[in-house]
Amino acid sequence: xxxxxxxxxxxxxxxxxxxxxxxxxxxxxxxxxxxxxxxxxxxxxxxxxxxxxxxxxxxxxxxxxxxxxxxxxxxxxxxxxxxxxxxxxxxxxxxxxxxxxxxxxxxxxxxxxxxxxxxxxxxxxxxxxxxxxxxxxxxxxxxxxxxxxxxxxxxxxxxxxxxxxxxxxxxxxxxxxxxxxxxxxxxxxxxxxxxxxxxxxxxxxxxxxxxxxxxxxxxxxxxxxxxxxxxxxxxxxxxxxxxxxxxxxxxxxxxxxxxxxxxxxxxxxxxxxxxxxxxxxxxxxxxxxxxxxxxxxxxxxxxxxxxxxxxxxxxxxxxxxxxxxxxxxxxxxxxxxxxxxxxxxxxxxxxxxxxxxxxxxxxxxxxxxxxxxxxxxxxxxxxxxxxxxxxxxxxxxxxxxxxxxxxxxxxxxxxxxxxxxxxxxxxxxxxxxxxxxxxxxxxxx
Numbered sequence: 001x002x003x004x005x006x007x008x009x010x011x012x013x014x015x016x017x018x019x020x021x022x023x024x025x026x027x028x029x030x031x032x033x034x035x036x037x038x039x040x041x042x043x044x045x046x047x048x049x050x051x052x053x054x055x056x057x058x059x060x061x062x063x064x065x066x067x068x069x070x071x072x073x074x075x076x077x078x079x080x081x082x083x084x085x086x087x088x089x090x091x092x093x094x095x096x097x098x099x100x101x102x103x104x105x106x107x108x109x110x111x112x113x114x115x116x117x118x119x120x121x122x123x124x125x126x127x128x129x130x131x132x133x134x135x136x137x138x139x140x141x142x143x144x145x146x147x148x149x150x151x152x153x154x155x156x157x158x159x160x161x162x163x164x165x166x167x168x169x170x171x172x173x174x175x176x177x178x179x180x181x182x183x184x185x186x187x188x189x190x191x192x193x194x195x196x197x198x199x200x201x202x203x204x205x206x207x208x209x210x211x212x213x214x215x216x217x218x219x220x221x222x223x224x225x226x227x228x229x230x231x232x233x234x235x236x237x238x239x240x241x242x243x244x245x246x247x248x249x250x251x252x253x254x255x256x257x258x259x260x261x262x263x264x265x266x267x268x269x270x271x272x273x274x275x276x277x278x279x280x281x282x283x284x285x286x287x288x289x290x291x292x293x294x295x296x297x298x299x300x301x302x303x304x305x306x307x308x309x310x311x312x313x314x315x316x317x318x319x320x321x322x323x324x325x326x327x328x329x330x331x332x333x334x335x336x337x338x339x340x341x342x343x344x345x346x347x348x349x350x351x352x353x354x355x356x357x358x359x360x361x362x363x364x365x366x367x368x369x370x371x372x373x374x375x376x377x378x379x380x381x382x383x384x385x386x387x388x389x390x391x392x393x394x395x396x397x398x399x400x401x402x403x404x405x406x407x408x409x410x411x412x413x414x415x416x417x418x419x420x421x422x423x424x425x426x427x428x429x430x431x432x433x434x435x436x437x438x439x440x441x442x443x444x445x
Contacts, residue, residue: 006174013166021159025152032147036140037120041109044122044133047080051131052124081119081134092129101134111137176200180208192219243269298334300373301327301364307343308362311351320354322347325361330371332440334419342415343373346436349409350377359431371440376428412438 081101084093101114101121112119112134119134176199183195194212197205246269250262304324315322332339343362350360358378365372409423416423421440428435 005177006170009170009174010167013170014163017159017162017166021152021155024155025148028151029144029148032151033140033144036144036147040120040135040140041122044080044120044135047082048122048124048131048133051082051084051133052126052129083132083134085130085132087128087130101132173201176204180204184211190222192216192222240273243273295333295335297331298336298339300330300332300339300371303336303340303343304362304364304373307340307347310344311347314348315351315360318351318354319356320351320358320360322351322360324363325376326363326365328364328366330364330366332371332419338415338418342412342438343375345409345412346373346375346438349436350375350379350434353377353379354433355379358433361431372437374435374437376431376435377433378428378431379433381427381432381434382425412436 080095082093082095083091083101086092101112101119106121107123107125110121110123112121118137120137120140121132121134123130123132125131180195180200192215194215195208197208197212200208243266246262246266250259250266253259253262301324304327308322308324312322347360347362354360354377360375360377363374363376365374413423416438419440421438424437424439426435426437427433
């Protein structure tokens with residue numbers, strides 16, 4: 001079977017027309033044969049009754065009555081065979097016909113095989129004679145065939161015309177599909193503009209609409225990718241240039257103290273570049289895994305404790321008092337690795353911007369089905385007018401002394417939005433620094 005929709009429709013429709021024509025021919029023939037049987041049976045019965053008489057008929061009288069019955073429009077003397085017998089079984093009359101039937105009679109209608117054919121026979125008996133009228137069934141079949149041909153003549157003429165009409169209608173109906181295919185085939189690789197929906201049938205329009213939505217999503221992804229690559233290239237240019245200058249300073253250093261200072265600056269520059277590349281890779285992986293990782297229940301309290309344990313060494317090295325301030329039992333549907341990155345970046349930012357001897361805490365609260373995770377610190381915080389802009393990629397607050405890439409909050413926001421959560425920045429009432437709260441939607445909302 002062809003995979004072409006046009007070919008399949010034409011095949012099925014033309015086959016249906018052919019089968020319907022054959023079925024109509026069969027029905028017409030059977031109907032005509034049934035009608036012919038009814039008419040001829042009635043004619044044979046009337047002929048036999050007209051030949052019935054209370055007294056034996058002579059050959060002349062029987063022939064006269066037979067001619068009177070068969071001398072009607074549409075009848076043929078050769079179609080009927082008439083025989084008459086006396087009560088003692090002597091044949092007293094036989095119509096002029098080459099057909100010879102057996103000399104036996106079954107009263108009423110019966111079929112008799114003789115002379116290599118089958119006859120339809122009607123017999124009637126009186127006190128003085130037995131009358132038998134017979135007809136070759138081939139005559140009936142020929143008449144039924146002629147009647148069926150007259151009925152099927154118009155159908156035979158209309159059938160090719162109907163096939164041409166079906167071909168024209170199917171081809172015209174599928175022209176919009178071919179037009180859409182040609183539109184898509186003629187596009188350049190970077191052409192993601194919507195496909196025209198003009199003149200499309202209702203069955204095809206939803207497919208094209210979904211295709212346009214897909215083009216829109218792909219265009220958005222391409223634009224985001226191009227922006228990301230451009231931003232990354234711009235941001236990497238600065239640390240790479242700084243590394244080059246620091247390498248040159250190391251080469252020009254004359255004293256051990258100068259060389260040591262140059263090495264420390266070069267190491268710090270490498271660390272910043274490494275951090276930036278790591279953040280870029282994390283962001284790229286998270287965007288790629290947005291639809292490829294299945295969600296499952298995640299215990300936020302346990303995840304918070306693990307995050308604190310992972311960063312305990314970093315906090316201790318800076319002299320920051322870090323811990324879990326509050327932990328309610330709370331479970332959300334999400335991607336464990338992504339949520340771990342979210343909490344890790346929040347806590348890492350809190351440690352980074354908290355001065356030595358300061359405090360950074362994480363709290364998990366579940367109240368009336370509302371689940372939130374809050375990370376607070378005793379650092380300088382973020383001015384209110386800057387709190388929206390810090391979510392942009394590579395944006396850093398002016399005057400910030402802590403090293404960073406400007407991607408941490410962008411990654412956090414992207415992960416939160418993917419989980420249907422909201423990220424809000426404010427001032428910590430307890431510690432005085434920044435307060436970052438991720439609020440998850442209630443279960444079943």
